[in-house]
Amino acid sequence: xxxxxxxxxxxxxxxxxxxxxxxxxxxxxxxxxxxxxxxxxxxxxxxxxxxxxxxxxxxxxxxxxxxxxxxxxxxxxxxxxxxxxxxxxxxxxxxxxxxxxxxxxxxxxxxxxxxxxxxxxxxxxxxxxxxxxxxxxxxxxxxxxxxxx
Numbered sequence: 001x002x003x004x005x006x007x008x009x010x011x012x013x014x015x016x017x018x019x020x021x022x023x024x025x026x027x028x029x030x031x032x033x034x035x036x037x038x039x040x041x042x043x044x045x046x047x048x049x050x051x052x053x054x055x056x057x058x059x060x061x062x063x064x065x066x067x068x069x070x071x072x073x074x075x076x077x078x079x080x081x082x083x084x085x086x087x088x089x090x091x092x093x094x095x096x097x098x099x100x101x102x103x104x105x106x107x108x109x110x111x112x113x114x115x116x117x118x119x120x121x122x123x124x125x126x127x128x129x130x131x132x133x134x135x136x137x138x139x140x141x142x143x144x145x146x147x148x149x
Contacts, residue, residue, distance in 0.1 A: 028123040048135040053145035089113035
């Protein structure tokens with residue numbers, strides 16, 4: 001796959017702005033592994049090879065077991081491998097990422113709100129939106145995953 005456009009070079013200010021949002025999320029108080037699991041799941045739904053590769057590597061670096069990482073797409077079937085907070089975050093990530101199909105139903109909101117504070121849920125939703133933006137950049141401009149270089 002050949003990269004169509006170097007979006008970081010083309011729009012350094014835009015990428016810097018996204019980076020500030022990323023920085024906010026990293027200091028928001030949300031668990032870093034939970035955020036990376038959500039980033040990975042959104043990237044899987046969107047089919048972003050670059051981001052799937054990156055967030056898989058990030059989770060491995062953070063010590064997350066390979067067994068858990070490979071079961072992210074089917075987290076509902078993974079029993080106790082995922083915590084209640086992780087399950088709620090992954091469900092919310094799926095609903096928000098699929099907003100055009102899901103409309104983010106009230107039941108999904110209530111389930112997430114039962115587990116996360118208002119601030120946590122807002123921050124989690126910002127993180128999901130950010131990853132969806134990064135996915136669209138990487139997919140549109142054909143960013144090459146590290147594994148494929």
